[in-house]
Amino acid sequence: MKPHQLFFHQYRSMYRPYINAANDCLGRHQLFTAQWAVMKYIISTGPRTLVDIAAYQHVEKPTITRTVQKLIELHYVEVIPGKDKREKKIQLTELGRQVSADVEITIEQFQLNALEGISIKEQMEVSRILEKVKNNLVK
Template sequence: MNSQLGFRASLMRCARMFSDEVNTILLPYQLNYSLWQVMFVIQEKQGCTSIEIAEYLNVSKPSIAKRTRILAQLNVVSQVQTDDKRQKKLVLSAAGQKLYQQCAAEIGQFEQQLIQPFNPQEILKSTALLNEISAALETRTAGKKQ
């Protein structure tokens, strides 16, 4: 098998299976991986616009609008005014913060169970490699936008 094809297929399969497991964890909370990603970005950035979320996740703005609408209906996110009246900043509500912490703990526990059997140095190397690949893809994407 072509080693590049093997890497691509392995990466895609691993990502899919990981997101399926996260979906299982999130199901009792009326969430899924797509909604979780939005919550994650809002939490990491301590509030942001829909455009910033779409750029971070590299997905369309309409798909983020749909996700944020669902999260608002679940009382997970709320909007705050910004200096620019055309932009609304999204933040996790108090209930959203609590839900985020609970789900993050369960996902973190799953992740630790998953990687526990592996050598910590190998995990660090693998993480570094994935970060380098992500950076290369971001550079490539930025070059195409110019």
């Protein structure tokens, strides 16, 4: 296998097991990785529109709409008015903030276990490389 083929083969072979295992961990909080990604984005940036969230995650708005609707049903997020009547922003509820604090602990331990035996230097190098690949793909 050529190096570029091996790179993407290893990425693909790691991705599904990671998502499946992360979803198992998140299940105790009634969440999936896609929902947690939305909550994490709102935690780090503050209230956001569906368009903002979709653009950040590089997915279509209908996908985010369904994800956010489930978070609303769980009472983890709520819709608030934006600058004008057409703009609606999504923010965490008090319950969402409480759940997020618990999820942060769960996910941190899960990720640390997944990275066992991999140095911080190696983690940073892989992160840097993946960021470059992502930037090449979204040009």
